[in-house]
Amino acid sequence: MTQTPAPVLRLRGPSQARTQRPATRDFRWPAVVAAVYTIVQLALAVPGTGLGWDETVYVSQVTPGADAAFFSAPRARGITLLIAPLTAFTSSVEALRVYLALLSGAGLFLALWVWKRLLPASVLAVAGALFAGLWITVFYGPQAMPNLWVALGALFTVGCFLRAARDPSDGTALIGLGAGVAFVALMRPTDAFWLAAPLAAVALCVRVWRHPVLLLVLAAGAAVGCAPWVVEAYVSYDGLLARLRRASEIQGHLGPHFAVDDQVRSLDGRSLCRPCDVPWKRPVTALWWFVLPLFVAGGCAAAMRTRRPSGILVPALTGLSLAVPYLLLIDYAAPRFLLPAYALLALPAALCLTRIAAYARPRPLVAVALALLLAGHLAIQYSVLDGAVSRNRANRLAFDRIAAELRLQGMRPPCAISGAEAIRIAFFTGCASRRTGGHDGSITPAGLVALARDRPVAFVVTGESRPPSYARGWRLTRLPDLPGHHNSRAYLAPTVRPAATPGAGPGRD
Template sequence: MTETSAVAAGPSGTERRGGVVRAARGFGWPAAVAVAYTILQLVLVVPGSGLGWDETVYVSQVARDAEAAFFSAPRARGVTYLIAPVTALTSSVEVLRGYLALLSGAGLLLALWVWRRLLPAPVLALAGALFAGLWITVLYGPQVMPNLWVALGSLFAVGCFLRGARDRSDRVALAGLCGGVAFVALMRPSDALWLALPLAAAALLVRAWRRPLPLLALAAGAALGCAPWVVEAYVSYGGLSARLRRASEIQGDLGWHLALDDQVRALDGRLLCRPCDIPWRRPVTAVWWFMLPLLVVCGVLVAARARRLAVVLVPTLAGLSMAVPYVLLIGYAAPRFLLPTYALLALPTATGLARIGRAAWPRPLAVGALAALLAAHLAVQYVVLDSAAARGRTNRVAFGRVAAELARQGVRPPCVVSGAEAVRVAYLAGCASRQTGGHDGSVTPAGLVALARDRPVAVVVAGEDARPAYTQGWRVLRLPDLPGRSDWRAYLSPAAQGKPVRGQLNKSRTEKRN
């Protein structure tokens, strides 16, 4: 990798101040993109949405009126710290969603703002729009999941890295690099590793960047962000190596797993593809995915000709690095896994598209064709987003009915729910969730029977699954169907005795929380 003098040489104080003023004046369009992104979330995703399974696990850790669900080895608590100020005050999902929508819009603005001295504002606005226009980005903006925050933190950290490389006196950029990597590590420690690797390599291979401070900032950020996860490994998981082994087992044993085709199929709106043996019904949803490599290469070539190669090549390499575990090492797919890659690759993509747009202007036919392609892309994204958001609203109603029915039958706090979909049902019913096996195993059958002696316990079974032997003699309750699955039933311990009046009151409480 070579570096141009424009990046290697730091600007003078006067040039730096003048550049900041010009960049700030032209930053209106990126700011407008961030505002539009927030509005899209508030209008299309937030109303009526309920918590997903993973979200419920994270929220339950800090919710003021819920039992904490089992926290498995791969998870990190960064996103729980992010939502704690809201969950300490209210259990309203709408308030939590609105808070995250506003915060993610502000995060996108901050991540783009760091790049204002490195790339023109129109290119940044286009990059922000390309990333924020994806259905995945809009859907996960107000969700209690770490992947979008990893994406924004990575975009911020790479921008700070390049600013520090461009201007050795920019200590604020080095502090931002340390903070950005720490933030990513707090959300997902493994992602921070894949982010830091290409940045450390660039700092070592490019002669003009070869100095200790950027490397120290990277190392300090990774150490600070990973520290809570490592400490928790020794406190709750039997040590770091034990936690890493268990995390690998839960994720299907990390190793060589080519999951490119799984990621493509998941773009059809599948939030988790495990196993990903579904048919590829709507190939049009992945057209942009196949065009992305060509646009990235185009952007890198354009940047090279404009003597801005490093500014575009570094985020490209970082984005590809962060995709490695999710397309080569994990045998399943979820569109959210690649959000950090999409955020970083949006920069070279926007650079290439901006050059194509300038070449087409003012030819009406070429401009019209580009506008039509962009409109078609956004239309496809909206269709998938609308379908995914509708499923979330349907799930909210269905799980609320199940929790309300359990409450009517006497499953009220303090209580325990086990079995199929126990995490979400337990959270809505105000119960603890405990599993007797699987990845989330946290109690033995004998231990669950012991709990049932003095509190209501419900074991949920779906479809043709057999009744657990330890529930013999317990009452059987037919539960309302959940989307895509029928014949749900619960086996209720003798302590669960229905009282209709209190059950109706509990139903109102459940629906309010949901």
């Protein structure tokens, strides 16, 4: 009698079987998470929203016909390269939002996909849902800001690192590792350091992972990604050290600063908390932030009981590393700063949740409790999201009204705007922004006066502020109030002549 051979998987050793099993898991649920994330952005965070202050700086660099806003020392060109293929064809904010929403959904799918040989699909789906369910992740998905892309790049990079560490002959993983580090460095060079440093340390400390190729790929990827920033430092800032010093100065002089409490207060919907001396009005919005370390610790403890805990411990370590500069080295906060940490810490948190759901008893009661907790968490997150999006829409309407009034008063290209909110007002009016001081100072007062002799120039002030002496004799016009300000007005140079027809002159979508 012919004997039927046993399935191949049964002939493998125990460790090999465990290695193969995650790769065969159904990956549909992580794909569904990425798709839902995209749909939620398109439905809630895209319609009617306008460009923020930082976004305007980035977008102005690659919008044809726009005068590029001053690009300060800490900024990197990665996000401008990401949006350049779209802005080359249209300046529509709506088109930019849709483009980035689709791209970020695809990016989340790719970042989870590289982990399919490392962790079960159920853990990846829960991790993706935990990360994508945060209001910060939804709000910044369609925005031209680098932090979410650092988060997705970091998640992708750590997955590739683990695959390459376990199998140095995996050329695809090595290429992904180098490309991931380069991508993060292109977005934010300093974040690339906090990403690569723990990975290099792990590669050196774990004896079976001491493959020189890992360190070479990490170093090469970081060097390639940082190269444009370094070259620009020598072209525009008198060298790398000078740019680093200037970047530190703009960020409040990097050094020991305890910003944990600042980050907590910023979770109620603030895009920037600087200085963060505001009251903590809605503590409920930060409940998840205090629970997260418990789930991360639980996930790490669960991973230690498996044969390969590195799939959880390495992302946990790297996530903590990426949080260090924003919790301990700067004296202000923005919730988007910690997105890279949240993306990686979602993996151990997800493992903890899936273990609780699988093994806690009684299972029906545990399932109901987890469902209620998740529903409450999402309700809070989307309440905060609604407030943030509503403020953004109100800001867009305000800047549209201001730009329309300035065009009516005669601000037509080539023109320049200085003073309060000069960058956004100038971009939407079709003018150049020229600040005479601060971190974005790009012209001297004498230079602005000289500029006003041959083109329309406006100086915007709000509240009780007074214009500089050289603008006090210029024509005064009242403006619709700027967001968060009152008594907004513009002083128009003698070269500014009112438009012949209402609304005349080009502006931005």
